[in-house]
Amino acid sequence: EDQVTQSPEALRLQEGESSSLNCSYTVSGLRGLFWYRQDPGKGPEFLFTLYSAGEEKEKERLKATLTKKESFLHITAPKPEDSATYLCAVQAGGDYKLSFGAGTTVTVRA
Amino acid sequence: DAMVIQNPRYQVTQFGKPVTLSCSQTLNHNVMYWYQQKSSQAPKLLFHYYDKDFNNEADTPDNFQSRRPNTSFCFLDIRSPGLGDAAMYLCATSGGGTSYEQYFGPGTRLTVT
Numbered sequence: 708e709d710q711v712t713q714s715p716e717a718l719r720l721q722e723g724e725s726s727s728l729n730c731s732y733t734v735s736g737l738r739g740l741f742w743y744r745q746d747p748g749k750g751p752e753f754l755f756t757l758y759s760a761g762e763e764k765e766k767e768r769l770k771a772t773l774t775k776k777e778s779f780l781h782i783t784a785p786k787p788e789d790s791a792t793y794l795c796a797v798q799a800g801g802d803y804k805l806s807f808g809a810g811t812t813v814t815v816r817a
Numbered sequence: 818d819a820m821v822i823q824n825p826r827y828q829v830t831q832f833g834k835p836v837t838l839s840c841s842q843t844l845n846h847n848v849m850y851w852y853q854q855k856s857s858q859a860p861k862l863l864f865h866y867y868d869k870d871f872n873n874e875a876d877t878p879d880n881f882q883s884r885r886p887n888t889s890f891c892f893l894d895i896r897s898p899g900l901g902d903a904a905m906y907l908c909a910t911s912g913g914g915t916s917y918e919q920y921f922g923p924g925t926r927l928t929v930t
Contacts, residue, residue: 751907778862794860
């Protein structure tokens, strides 16, 4: 069974204080690893897809990286508007289903 | 803009009273999904359609049913809601083929009284 574990559960940052979120996974035949941002009371918003170890994607202050066992979401010089829950999900085999982690809730204080 | 739309955004129903949530998409995607998400938890897949082919998760209660009358629309029916069914219900779509990213709607918050 696919397993996705995110850490830490919660992260409190000062504005400008860079940090990283971790997503470790155990799957058979990874097809893709996905990062989403979810604001309270809203649906997840797609951020990145990573397909193979060594791949990196960037968007504004966010950078996602992938190894064979885990992915990191780096937040560089965060702003209060980066406060959200960040979800990691994996897709494996020939299935269209995603297996989600429980998320990391990031709070950025001004 | 192409998007996934869910209605209503908030739904209050009584214990045992059937309720239907709707989802529509303008992305022309083949695959549509329904998830249940409870507070501080990961989204839990209930079922998905690839075109008209229905795929039910093994642990989805029989109380939950779905219909997809055409490519654009998908419905979630909860036949007899219990207090434990109060949650955010998320609809998502993906293109199928080699396109695996899922795009989510804003969700419907269901309250059961």
